[in-house]
Amino acid sequence: MKVLILGGGGFLGQKLAKALAARRSLRGQPVTALVLADLAAPAALDAPFPVRCVALDITRRAAVDALLQAERPAVIYHLAAVVSGQAEAEFDLGMAVNLEGSRNVFEAARALASNPVVVFTSSIAVYGGEVPEPIEDWTALNPQTSYGTQKAAAELLLTDYSRRGFLDGRGLRLPTITVRPGKANRAASSFMSSIFREPLQGQEAVCPVGPEFEHWYLSPRRCIESLIHGAELKAADLGANRCFALPGHTHSIGAMVEALRKVAGEAPVARIRWEPDPAIQRIVLGWKARFNPAKALALGFRGDDSFEENIRYFLEDDLQPAA
Amino acid sequence: MKVLILGGGGFLGQKLAKALAARRSLRGQPVTALVLADLAAPAALDAPFPVRCVALDITRRAAVDALLQAERPAVIYHLAAVVSGQAEAEFDLGMAVNLEGSRNVFEAARALASNPVVVFTSSIAVYGGEVPEPIEDWTALNPQTSYGTQKAAAELLLTDYSRRGFLDGRGLRLPTITVRPGKANRAASSFMSSIFREPLQGQEAVCPVGPEFEHWYLSPRRCIESLIHGAELKAADLGANRCFALPGHTHSIGAMVEALRKVAGEAPVARIRWEPDPAIQRIVLGWKARFNPAKALALGFRGDDSFEENIRYFLEDDLQPAA
Numbered sequence: 001m002k003v004l005i006l007g008g009g010g011f012l013g014q015k016l017a018k019a020l021a022a023r024r025s026l027r028g029q030p031v032t033a034l035v036l037a038d039l040a041a042p043a044a045l046d047a048p049f050p051v052r053c054v055a056l057d058i059t060r061r062a063a064v065d066a067l068l069q070a071e072r073p074a075v076i077y078h079l080a081a082v083v084s085g086q087a088e089a090e091f092d093l094g095m096a097v098n099l100e101g102s103r104n105v106f107e108a109a110r111a112l113a114s115n116p117v118v119v120f121t122s123s124i125a126v127y128g129g130e131v132p133e134p135i136e137d138w139t140a141l142n143p144q145t146s147y148g149t150q151k152a153a154a155e156l157l158l159t160d161y162s163r164r165g166f167l168d169g170r171g172l173r174l175p176t177i178t179v180r181p182g183k184a185n186r187a188a189s190s191f192m193s194s195i196f197r198e199p200l201q202g203q204e205a206v207c208p209v210g211p212e213f214e215h216w217y218l219s220p221r222r223c224i225e226s227l228i229h230g231a232e233l234k235a236a237d238l239g240a241n242r243c244f245a246l247p248g249h250t251h252s253i254g255a256m257v258e259a260l261r262k263v264a265g266e267a268p269v270a271r272i273r274w275e276p277d278p279a280i281q282r283i284v285l286g287w288k289a290r291f292n293p294a295k296a297l298a299l300g301f302r303g304d305d306s307f308e309e310n311i312r313y314f315l316e317d318d319l320q321p322a323a
Numbered sequence: 324m325k326v327l328i329l330g331g332g333g334f335l336g337q338k339l340a341k342a343l344a345a346r347r348s349l350r351g352q353p354v355t356a357l358v359l360a361d362l363a364a365p366a367a368l369d370a371p372f373p374v375r376c377v378a379l380d381i382t383r384r385a386a387v388d389a390l391l392q393a394e395r396p397a398v399i400y401h402l403a404a405v406v407s408g409q410a411e412a413e414f415d416l417g418m419a420v421n422l423e424g425s426r427n428v429f430e431a432a433r434a435l436a437s438n439p440v441v442v443f444t445s446s447i448a449v450y451g452g453e454v455p456e457p458i459e460d461w462t463a464l465n466p467q468t469s470y471g472t473q474k475a476a477a478e479l480l481l482t483d484y485s486r487r488g489f490l491d492g493r494g495l496r497l498p499t500i501t502v503r504p505g506k507a508n509r510a511a512s513s514f515m516s517s518i519f520r521e522p523l524q525g526q527e528a529v530c531p532v533g534p535e536f537e538h539w540y541l542s543p544r545r546c547i548e549s550l551i552h553g554a555e556l557k558a559a560d561l562g563a564n565r566c567f568a569l570p571g572h573t574h575s576i577g578a579m580v581e582a583l584r585k586v587a588g589e590a591p592v593a594r595i596r597w598e599p600d601p602a603i604q605r606i607v608l609g610w611k612a613r614f615n616p617a618k619a620l621a622l623g624f625r626g627d628d629s630f631e632e633n634i635r636y637f638l639e640d641d642l643q644p645a646a
Contacts, residue, residue: 129563138453138454138463142482146483156476160469164414164469239453240451
């Protein structure tokens, strides 16, 4: 089977591609080819099957159609998005990529008339507002960012397109993924990785919230496992809503810093500078921190066992020694 | 102030126009002009202020922009929609009108840069799936029709456009409005009016569900009061979600028929033919019947006191003697 990853140049797309190359199969069938698409064509990848890397702007409907018609993937990972901070700063771009772009992907999948599996990465940014906590599987989505709004609207379409048999959608609401490798980005949550990543790599980092700030986290390693598992689930097990929150863990920044100290000692902890940033706080304080992801747990998804584990995964999988 | 009603040719639009003509004011200011827009230009209306009737297809972005720029309404009622049965049968049309058309309206309102009040009629068709009942204000939207999906997605945009200060939105999830005047339409809920309206007007009607079928209802009279009240609320009182369920009442078809018998006697009851229709049942059995509309009640909205009241309102407001 052929697999397409939209957003294949991003850090999750790249890790997912490597995971597919390592496991060689998906949904009980051998992976015969992989297509990685992103705004700029992603870098090539060693794999036991052909890997094609293409440039694609998902806001261009005809280009999305052309790629899907040419490749006819059986599984489509739609990870392409403008991140939260940028979607808040550039509203029209966020709408074009995150909502219209997603619809272009779903329409192109529909046009295949083969009911392809579409794994869509949504986000816990869909939650907010006046709802009881913990967040349950039936809690209303009331996003307090444009990014969350666009993800929530795309989720609704994914479920309806699935109900109609246009595609076989699975929308996974990702916790904040920590510790992300690479560089800081314009996600408002970016600091939640950089305050661990940069100090572990010998650099300073700024924490814009206090140690009492609580949030919901998942490691990149478990996230990739979840993306694989999301494709492999039986459609019949998904019920009336194709979109749900993934398991994670609630940690305070203070407890996470203690985990850092436990795993890596005093030196990286001393490299964190605490500087409150009201613009970032305005976004992240509207996010929810406590979840009961019963549906995902019943479907066999799993979170991390402790934040020490997240730190160790980063050291094993992603540490880049300082230049 | 100038008021624009999109969907001004529909039964709610026409009733709302008449109510505005009768009350002459909205949000504490005199109504100085009314614009009624619909796919076909609505019929003229007696009013103490100028009424302009125009043809407008909300799927045409430039036409929506042009109308709003020319009229610069302070209050926009967006009632225009493809109804549930038609949106299920004609998916692309439903998406074009109910989702893209709504976005065209919100974008045109944003372009006014005057933060106009936008009252949007959503629907209890946004609810469905695996959620506990009664439906609370924080219950997830999991529509099981394309109509409900499109309304739910437009709701998310309305709240985000409001949060960003592009417009001042109020999204009212209407119960099924019963007894509707006029003719049956392609709403799956159409029978819930026709089984009362037609018999009261001397004609036969078909009931496609059994007497045990329960649903959530509001009379046209209280619905119009709610649309007026929705425009008059203070934005600051609306909280983080601009969209919420209106009060209604849960009735079984059997109890409603008993109310018909009580108000109008045996003759109209005998004109109801009971013929199960699986296509209609497939849609309406996925709808939720029990609600706790706490937010709307706290904001001063109200439902009907009994279904006898709904029948009497129809006889007073809308009865058309048989030709």
